[in-house]
Structure formats: structure tokens, C-alpha cells
Amino acid sequence: MAKVLCDCGESLWNGEIPNQIEFHAFSDVQLIDMFNRLEKFEADQSNINDEYWRDRRDDILWPPINVWRCPKCKRLYAFEIDRDTASRKLKYIYKLEEQL
Numbered sequence: 450m451a452k453v454l455c456d457c458g459e460s461l462w463n464g465e466i467p468n469q470i471e472f473h474a475f476s477d478v479q480l481i482d483m484f485n486r487l488e489k490f491e492a493d494q495s496n497i498n499d500e501y502w503r504d505r506r507d508d509i510l511w512p513p514i515n516v517w518r519c520p521k522c523k524r525l526y527a528f529e530i531d532r533d534t535a536s537r538k539l540k541y542i543y544k545l546e547e548q549l
């Protein structure tokens with residue numbers, strides 16, 4: 450769980466699961482790599498156990514980039530995720546230029 454005070458004054462918190470603030474972002478290469486690993490393991494059913502499913506769940510819940518969107522101003526906060534330490538580091542902040 451973490452908190453961020455948005456530049457607009459809104460308090461962002463990801464402690465509620467699920468929530469409408471947090472997005473799990475993957476590059477196309479990372480997503481295809483995940484699918485390839487799923488196919489590889491599922492081809493050999495003997496590899497599928499509780500640890501296997503925990504790792505696949507963590508693949509989705511702990512992507513390399515985690516994005517939060519402020520519900521008030523739509524500003525995006527992009528965090529780099531360190532899966533080994535289950536920590537995040539704010540890397541970029543994107544401000545909405547115009548709403549279409």
C-alpha cells in the first residue's frame with residue numbers, strides 16, 4: 450500500500466483492492482513474453498502447482514511499470530516496481546494537456 454498527494458490536492462491511495470486508481474502497465478514485448486512463459490509451462494502440466502499460479506499472479510500484479518491516475522485531474526503517476534523488494538519508485542508524472 451502507498452499514498453501519493455497529487456499536485457491538485459487529491460490524496461491517492463492503493464490500499465483498497467481492487468481500486469480505480471491503479472493500472473498495471475506492460476510493454477507489448479513484456480506482455481508477449483508473459484504469454485510465451487504461460488504456454489511453455491502449460492505445455493508441461495507437471496510444472497503447474499500453487500507456486501506456478503502465485504508467480505503468474507505476481508507477473509500481473511507487479512509489472513515493471515505501475516501507473517496511478519488521479520480521479521480529479523487525470524494526472525498520471527508512473528512508478529518503477531522492484532518486485533524483489535515489493536517496492537515502488539516514482540519515475541514520471543504526466544499532466545493532462547486537454548480532455549477530448
Ligand SMILES: [Zn+2]
Binds near residue numbers: 520521
Ligand atoms: Zn490530481
